[in-house]
Amino acid sequence: MKHLSRISPVSLSDPRGLEHWLQHMSARGLHLYHWSGALSFRFDRGEAAQLRYRLHPLQHGPAEPPADLVELYASFGWTYVTMISTLYCVFSSDDPAAQEPFTQPEELKIALGWVMKRRRWSLLGSAVYLVIFLSALLYSMLSGTLYSYLLDISPIYLSFLFAVPAMISVFCFLELRDLLHLSSSIRTGMFPPRGSGEAGYRRAIRVRTFFTSLVTVAAAAYLILDLILPSLSKKTTPLTEWEATIPLLTLSEIEGPAFRPAPFHLRDTGLDADYGVNCVMYQWSVTEPEQLWIDQSGEISGERATLTITYRRLLSPAYAQAEFDRLGRRYYDADELVWEEIIWPGVDRFLRSEQFDRDLLLLWAGDRAMAVEYHGDQDIGLFYGAIAAMVLPT
Amino acid sequence: MGSGDRGALTEPMFYVLMALLRRDLCGTEIADFVARRTEGRLALGPGTLYTILGKFQSEKLIAETEVDGRKRTYRMTSAGRTVYEEERGRLRCCLLDAELEDRS
Numbered sequence: 001m002k003h004l005s006r007i008s009p010v011s012l013s014d015p016r017g018l019e020h021w022l023q024h025m026s027a028r029g030l031h032l033y034h035w036s037g038a039l040s041f042r043f044d045r046g047e048a049a050q051l052r053y054r055l056h057p058l059q060h061g062p063a064e065p066p067a068d069l070v071e072l073y074a075s076f077g078w079t080y081v082t083m084i085s086t087l088y089c090v091f092s093s094d095d096p097a098a099q100e101p102f103t104q105p106e107e108l109k110i111a112l113g114w115v116m117k118r119r120r121w122s123l124l125g126s127a128v129y130l131v132i133f134l135s136a137l138l139y140s141m142l143s144g145t146l147y148s149y150l151l152d153i154s155p156i157y158l159s160f161l162f163a164v165p166a167m168i169s170v171f172c173f174l175e176l177r178d179l180l181h182l183s184s185s186i187r188t189g190m191f192p193p194r195g196s197g198e199a200g201y202r203r204a205i206r207v208r209t210f211f212t213s214l215v216t217v218a219a220a221a222y223l224i225l226d227l228i229l230p231s232l233s234k235k236t237t238p239l240t241e242w243e244a245t246i247p248l249l250t251l252s253e254i255e256g257p258a259f260r261p262a263p264f265h266l267r268d269t270g271l272d273a274d275y276g277v278n279c280v281m282y283q284w285s286v287t288e289p290e291q292l293w294i295d296q297s298g299e300i301s302g303e304r305a306t307l308t309i310t311y312r313r314l315l316s317p318a319y320a321q322a323e324f325d326r327l328g329r330r331y332y333d334a335d336e337l338v339w340e341e342i343i344w345p346g347v348d349r350f351l352r353s354e355q356f357d358r359d360l361l362l363l364w365a366g367d368r369a370m371a372v373e374y375h376g377d378q379d380i381g382l383f384y385g386a387i388a389a390m391v392l393p394t
Numbered sequence: 395m396g397s398g399d400r401g402a403l404t405e406p407m408f409y410v411l412m413a414l415l416r417r418d419l420c421g422t423e424i425a426d427f428v429a430r431r432t433e434g435r436l437a438l439g440p441g442t443l444y445t446i447l448g449k450f451q452s453e454k455l456i457a458e459t460e461v462d463g464r465k466r467t468y469r470m471t472s473a474g475r476t477v478y479e480e481e482r483g484r485l486r487c488c489l490l491d492a493e494l495e496d497r498s
Contacts, residue, residue, distance in 0.1 A: 054441070056440075056441050056444070059445075059448045059452075067463075067464040068421065068444075068461075068464055068465065068466045069440075069444055070464060071421075071463075071464035071465055072421040072422065072440045072443065072444055073440045075421075075422040075440070076425075076439065076440045078440065099437060099439045099440070100439050100441075101439040101440050101441030101442070102439055102441040102442050102445075103406075103437055103438060103439040103441075103442050104404065104405070104406050104438075104442050106404040106406075107404070107406065107441070107442040107445040107446060108441070108442075108445075110445055110449060111441065111445045
């Protein structure tokens with residue numbers, strides 16, 4: 001027999017809506033046999049049938065269906081189907097004459113009161129989790145800490161920063177809405193009559209579809225803006241053809257007229273295919289409007305000289321600071337380098353170190369961060385002004 | 395526990411206690427008793443009955459006496475008997491008031 005999974009369009013705080021949905025599914029030939037967790041249900045595909053489903057609220061949240069409850073319902077013509085969490089036992093009957101489980105509103109109010117109490121705690125737990133998550137998110141946005149950490153792993157993880165709270169918010173909103181409705185029914189004793197649930201059920205589907213679409217569109221927009229478009233926007237061009245967007249310090253300026261640049265070429269294999277010699281690789285994303293990787297290479301008096309610049313303009317100074325830390329970790333992690341702090345007007349942080357025969361420079365100024373690696377005979381300290389000018393607003 | 399503490403019993407609750415006055419019964423026997431005693435006027439569904447039995451057990455108005463497979467038998471406790479008698483007295487007063495009102 002073929003099994004299918006379906007997500008319920010109504011929440012667990014709407015037992016009458018769930019009953020209606022299960023009946024609707026049975027009428028389409030999908031018969032419930034298992035609750036898989038959250039709003040996911042497993043169905044057997046079979047003949048379409050007019051089954052009645054009823055949810056019995058459980059008082060103490062047992063792990064197994066109470067045997068005496070199953071027996072009692074069976075003696076009234078109801079078959080046990082499954083448990084939904086520890087909230088409900090689901091029963092079904094194909095006998096139109098089978099006695100309705102709840103014949104009196106007072107007892108229904110008592111039973112739904114148990115559900116109400118436990119769902120309220122569940123909602124409160126979700127709300128607390130949401131507040132903690134949003135606080136942590138806000139802190140990390142302001143300080144750039146989490147951003148930097150996630151960027152180190154993969155930019156895709158950044159999307160969770162927005163998707164997770166969005167999903168929890170939608171869940172909390174819908175849950176609160178259903179709980180208020182349930183609470184009102186319990187307080188007034190006015191339960192929607194059976195058979196009148198169609199409109200409410202359709203409305204629930206519309207509300208959930210709207211929110212699901214909203215989250216999907218937001219996630220898709222994020223993916224497109226921050227992952228796909230940056231990949232498409234990635235371009236590599238020879239340095240000689242590049243219309244510089246920053247006051248670029250060239251290797252010729254450092255080495256003097258005797259410097260001979262190497263011919264432009266791209267590495268033709270592997271992941272570094274976009275990188276090359278004497279070229280600029282640039283791309284953009286929503287959080288990083290300008291990313292440049294600039295390679296300059298050549299020879300002077302038979303000796304090889306290189307200048308590699310990694311430049312980032314970001315959304316905010318907090319992001320730039322995080323990027324500055326991340327660029328720094330590339331070297332910190334490799335070796336315990338000794339960094340010299342350089343004070344330069346307009347630059348927030350300016351560090352210099354040496355690794356093997358290379359000079360390493362890290363800069364952060366406002367919303368820009370940059371790493372410079374220089375290998376050559378000149379004293380790079382003579383060019384601090386030109387280097388700082390690359391990250392200072394023009 | 396008196397009815398003053400817990401409020402009035404609902405009609406199904408009153409009949410469930412009445413069913414357990416003379417002997418211990420299981421759920422279906424209670425439902426049969428209520429249907430017979432009220433001549434079908436009051437029908438207890440399994441949800442209503444199970445909720446009442448659960449609530450009465452929590453309030454110690456009834457207790458389980460026997461578990462035979464899936465079937466459980468219940469008896470009324472002395473607290474249950476007190477609540478039943480208080481409710482019966484309250485209903486009797488209501489009826490007397492109504493009769494006095496008719497005669498006046």
